[in-house]
Amino acid sequence: SQQGEEDPQALSIQEGENATMNCSYKTSINNLQWYRQNSGRGLVHLILIRSNEREKHSGRLRVTLDTSKKSSSLLITASRAADTASYFCATPSQGGSEKLVFGKGTKLTVNP
């Protein structure tokens, strides 16, 4: 299975601190996406990184991709209580297919 696996499963930090989540996957991909899911809501796309990119930024988000280690990380800087959510990485099931496979997610709690 191509499923990505996030680490840690849960993370609790104080407001203002940085949060780092990791994702590992098994086979070659051409892109990796990160999504956020607030409690009781649908998923929201955060950022997509292509296999030829090593790092990408979007606001307070920083994503890295290491294709040699088949891993990615999501860094949220200066966290806020509103960042409390589950974060999922998603990879194409077969290289570049449209079908995404999601990991189990990291549940982030940001305490005010």
Place this chain on the structure above:
Amino acid sequence: EAGVAQSPRYKIIEKRQSVAFWCNPISGHATLYWYQQILGQGPKLLIQFQNNGVVDDSQLPKDRFSAERLKGVDSTLKIQPAKLEDSAVYLCASRPTSGTYNEQFFGPGTRLTVL
């Protein structure tokens, strides 16, 4: 731009009953997905439509689940009969056809509880 709409938001049924979920994707999005998300896990793809044709239904339990997308717009997902293990959130997502890397846009989901 309106997002992906789903209804109902919540549904409670008893096992062996039938249930149907409805999804209206973002206007112009040709690709539509149904996912099942069990508590504590990530979404699992059930079925993918391209316009009104099925692209992938390899993980759809066809003995009890069915889905259709008439006219290539709205879609319905049905479970008949429901089992306890079907309790989950059912998410609908859509994406435009163009581009290889386009993100998927998700609806708020329908939370199903089977008693």
